[in-house]
Amino acid sequence: MRKTEIFLIFFILPLLAGCWDERLLKSSRTVYLSGFDLNENGDYQITSIIRDMNISESSRGEISISNELVTGKGSSIKEASMTIDRSVPGNYDPAKGRALILGIDVAKGDIYNVLDAVYRDPRVDLNAKIAVTDNSANEIITHLSENEVEKGEYLYELIHSSEMHSKLQEITLRSIRTYLFDEGKDFMLPYLSKDEENNEVKINGAALFHDHSFTGQFLSPDESTLLLLFMETQSKKAILTEKLDKKADESVSYNVKSVSRKLKLEKEEKVHADIMLQLEVEIVDYPPNHLDKQEMINFLENRLSEILTEKADALFKKLAANQSDVLGLGRELIAFHPSIWKEIKGANYYEHILVNPKVKVNVRSSGIIL
Amino acid sequence: MRLKRNKSKKSLINQANLSIENIKSQLNHTSDLKDREIHSNNQIYIILYINSLVDQEKLESKIIKPLTKMENNNILNELYSQEISTARSNKIAINGLLDGYCLLIKKGRNSEGFLLKTTASTDREVSEPKIEKTILGAKVGFVESLDKNIFLLRTVTKSPDFTVKTYTLGSSTTTNVSLIYLDHVTDPEIIKKVEQRIKSITLDSIQSAGDIQDCIEDHTVTPFPQLLLTERPDRASANLKDGSVALIIDGSPTVIILPATFMTFFQTPDDYITRWWLGSFFRFIRLFSYIIALILPALYIAFVSFHYEVIPLELVYSLQSSLSYVPFRPFIELMIMQLSLELLREASIRLPPSVAATFGIVGGLVVGTAMVEAGIVSYGGLIVVAITSVSSFVQPNLEMSSSIRILGFPLMLLAATFGFFGIVIGVLCVLIHLSRLTSFGVPYFSPFVPLNIKDFKDTIIRVPSWMIYKHSKNSPHYKQEKRSRKWKLDESEEPY
Numbered sequence A: 001m002r003k004t005e006i007f008l009i010f011f012i013l014p015l016l017a018g019c020w021d022e023r024l025l026k027s028s029r030t031v032y033l034s035g036f037d038l039n040e041n042g043d044y045q046i047t048s049i050i051r052d053m054n055i056s057e058s059s060r061g062e063i064s065i066s067n068e069l070v071t072g073k074g075s076s077i078k079e080a081s082m083t084i085d086r087s088v089p090g091n092y093d094p095a096k097g098r099a100l101i102l103g104i105d106v107a108k109g110d111i112y113n114v115l116d117a118v119y120r121d122p123r124v125d126l127n128a129k130i131a132v133t134d135n136s137a138n139e140i141i142t143h144l145s146e147n148e149v150e151k152g153e154y155l156y157e158l159i160h161s162s163e164m165h166s167k168l169q170e171i172t173l174r175s176i177r178t179y180l181f182d183e184g185k186d187f188m189l190p191y192l193s194k195d196e197e198n199n200e201v202k203i204n205g206a207a208l209f210h211d212h213s214f215t216g217q218f219l220s221p222d223e224s225t226l227l228l229l230f231m232e233t234q235s236k237k238a239i240l241t242e243k244l245d246k247k248a249d250e251s252v253s254y255n256v257k258s259v260s261r262k263l264k265l266e267k268e269e270k271v272h273a274d275i276m277l278q279l280e281v282e283i284v285d286y287p288p289n290h291l292d293k294q295e296m297i298n299f300l301e302n303r304l305s306e307i308l309t310e311k312a313d314a315l316f317k318k319l320a321a322n323q324s325d326v327l328g329l330g331r332e333l334i335a336f337h338p339s340i341w342k343e344i345k346g347a348n349y350y351e352h353i354l355v356n357p358k359v360k361v362n363v364r365s366s367g368i369i370l
Numbered sequence B: 001m002r003l004k005r006n007k008s009k010k011s012l013i014n015q016a017n018l019s020i021e022n023i024k025s026q027l028n029h030t031s032d033l034k035d036r037e038i039h040s041n042n043q044i045y046i047i048l049y050i051n052s053l054v055d056q057e058k059l060e061s062k063i064i065k066p067l068t069k070m071e072n073n074n075i076l077n078e079l080y081s082q083e084i085s086t087a088r089s090n091k092i093a094i095n096g097l098l099d100g101y102c103l104l105i106k107k108g109r110n111s112e113g114f115l116l117k118t119t120a121s122t123d124r125e126v127s128e129p130k131i132e133k134t135i136l137g138a139k140v141g142f143v144e145s146l147d148k149n150i151f152l153l154r155t156v157t158k159s160p161d162f163t164v165k166t167y168t169l170g171s172s173t174t175t176n177v178s179l180i181y182l183d184h185v186t187d188p189e190i191i192k193k194v195e196q197r198i199k200s201i202t203l204d205s206i207q208s209a210g211d212i213q214d215c216i217e218d219h220t221v222t223p224f225p226q227l228l229l230t231e232r233p234d235r236a237s238a239n240l241k242d243g244s245v246a247l248i249i250d251g252s253p254t255v256i257i258l259p260a261t262f263m264t265f266f267q268t269p270d271d272y273i274t275r276w277w278l279g280s281f282f283r284f285i286r287l288f289s290y291i292i293a294l295i296l297p298a299l300y301i302a303f304v305s306f307h308y309e310v311i312p313l314e315l316v317y318s319l320q321s322s323l324s325y326v327p328f329r330p331f332i333e334l335m336i337m338q339l340s341l342e343l344l345r346e347a348s349i350r351l352p353p354s355v356a357a358t359f360g361i362v363g364g365l366v367v368g369t370a371m372v373e374a375g376i377v378s379y380g381g382l383i384v385v386a387i388t389s390v391s392s393f394v395q396p397n398l399e400m401s402s403s404i405r406i407l408g409f410p411l412m413l414l415a416a417t418f419g420f421f422g423i424v425i426g427v428l429c430v431l432i433h434l435s436r437l438t439s440f441g442v443p444y445f446s447p448f449v450p451l452n453i454k455d456f457k458d459t460i461i462r463v464p465s466w467m468i469y470k471h472s473k474n475s476p477h478y479k480q481e482k483r484s485r486k487w488k489l490d491e492s493e494e495p496y
Helices: A002-016 A077-087 A104-108 A112-119 A137-147 A154-164 A173-180 A221-230 A294-322 A329-336 A338-344 B002-013 B020-026 B056-068 B090-098 B146-156 B188-199 B209-216 B233-241 B262-266 B269-273 B276-305 B313-323 B330-350 B353-373 B379-394 B398-418 B420-436 B453-458 B486-493
Strands: A028-038 A044-055 A063-074 A091-093 A099-102 A129-133 A188-195 A200-210 A213-219 A239-245 A250-267 A271-285 A353-365 B033-040 B043-050 B084-087 B101-106 B112-117 B162-169 B175-182 B228-230 B245-249 B255-258
Touching: A028 A104, A028 A137, A028 B313, A044 A077, A044 A137, A044 B313, A063 A077, A063 A137, A063 B313, A077 A091, A077 A112, A099 A137, A099 A154, A104 A129, A104 A213, A112 A173, A129 A137, A129 A154, A129 A173, A137 A188, A137 A200, A154 A200, A188 A213, A200 A221, A200 A294, A213 A221, A213 A294, A221 A239, A221 A250, A221 A271, A221 A294, A239 A294, A250 A294, A250 A329, A250 A338, A250 A353, A271 A294, A294 A353, A329 A338, B020 B043, B020 B090, B033 B056, B043 B056, B043 B090, B056 B101, B084 B090, B090 B101, B090 B112, B146 B162, B146 B175, B146 B233, B146 B245, B162 B188, B175 B188, B175 B233, B188 B209, B188 B245, B209 B245, B209 B255, B228 B233, B233 B245, B233 B255, B233 B269, B262 B276, B262 B398, B269 B276, B276 B330, B276 B379, B276 B398, B276 B420, B313 B379, B330 B353, B330 B379, B330 B398, B353 B379, B379 B398, B398 B420
Parallel strands: A028 A091, A028 A099, A099 A129, A129 A188, A271 A353
Antiparallel strands: A028 A044, A044 A063, A188 A200, A200 A213, A239 A250, A250 A271, B033 B043, B043 B101, B084 B112, B101 B112, B162 B175, B175 B245, B228 B255, B245 B255
């Protein structure tokens, strides 16, 4: 008897809670891409693509895909998304959105204002990619909804493949939060733009961020690769091409196999950061050939080291101008030189740091032919 | 009234001396009870038999013929019957008559009766098992006769330890049940338990293996079978050699094997005939398909009504497109599908084989696609139900695959109310229940609970036969490798 009573209690208790968080797939409107804009009045605007798939009744099994573009305005992100929810049949659900696009106005302000609402939704895909555009997010998404109908996760794949080739820092919705709240580290996001000539959306480079906002400057894909090498976070493929001689049309492409970095931080008048980067490379494209000769290898190594050191100098000047500490020197100081950090810490600590990069290239392999 | 009559009958049966009149009245003067007087050597013999139970030719050639030509009065030497016993009471005589014996009574002062075996055999020929099919296994199945079944078992289990104990069960109609085990390998505790439980059966009549199963199984409130029913002598014999006990019921082509653990139901004779890699692979497939059949419908419900963010993006769209035409909740949708499948399954058993093929096409293909097109179920639901039923057909044992059907519905309900959480709770309950079950004192879920890694060798995988240890009360554990594969050592030492 007692057993039955206990059983009944445990059986009924979960039903008494009265909350049933059922979300039926058939009544949900699954978002595939969202973008955030900020207009002049300070209102947020969300633009989303809701994808529908229709299996036609007449001709069996034929599937047609249609994209529905929805927009909503509101003084906060949540309010804007509620506006969308009211305007579509079913539940507006951003859980499957694999990419977020931030319009230029949003990016130049505090981007956490937008991300806060996203983080508070427990169902959001934290592996989603974030990108910045040179215009409004609305325009890019409108373009995508018209032209990329058949492709599954166009933008996600676009960003992902760039990451695989070490053209972009690997950043997802989850990892960006660490950078946002790290006082000694900044990040870069993919910088999208619409190519008027080919009428397609492409990645122009990596947008540099300082603290919570976009600095307005972006790195070219090659610069971004070099920076990733300095950060020792390159992917398996990191192919670079350099022109060896300005007059002669002679260039070499190489894949960086491994990187070793030596970082020395010293406080003098300013904080001097001496970075010594050693690259082990594999030649993948060099028509003049003769890589079996040691002189040829030496020549390449010296020339590449020179060119890369030059480029690195320019790169770090650009970073210093924008005070974007993507390399994370501030974090390095916090960890290993707290006394120096105490002196320079603040929002603009990067002014006090002078970076002196040096690159040394070792040709380790000549590819599968000599 | 009825009680009284029974009582009076009993008292008559217990009378010591044989009386033809008494026997006739106790058999209610049934019209197929025949008697015949034979005069031979100045003696009158009366033969009493039940016409429908005896073999006419046997009776004529082996009993009546020698009886008429008899020269002396020593009956026992003259008759050709293989089995002769004396009947001292009416009760023994009646039981004998009912078993197909004929009663020979020498008329005189002290009426003496002999029971002579003239049983008609109506056994069908031994044929291939219909339900438990194998690819390479023996093509022999049990039949409806007790003697023939014991014969079939003995031919594949030749051993002096082969022990048969026969019990007669049932109070109004009697049925013979034989308990069979190998004396040196079987745990005497189990034999004692089985004997005790069989003796306690006081049913009026025993019709099938099911009646005995109901009476002797440890737990009745469970979907899991604790006794293995088989129609294959090779399977029964393999289990006997592993130390199990077999129960053969007269008139039933299914033999009960006990004790049976959870993993016993996943073994088939084919596993041991094919090479061990293949055997292990099939075991794995069966176990895997059991789990699939159990939780796939529940998982589908949880996916489409709670956690669709875990489905890949492209699949979400295609599931959604087909689901949006369905007016029901996923749970109702799957219930409709599952129930119609149960209907098809039940119907196909009753149908003659010639119609069954047509029925399969109409029932399976036409109804399935028509249901999707009519918007009653979605493509996703149809696929899930189809995979589930195919996986449940993989199970080699009918009883075990029915346990999936019974357990599947509550799991679906839990998934529909609580999502993944409900499935976890449901599966946990099933596992706890499994761990608590026993079959004749043997833990049902062994070797998992209690964990016994050594026994994994013949459960989730099947290792080569020389690696399986033999446990028995006389022989110590011994490694077969040193003996059965000793040739390898010898060969490698040969000079080239």
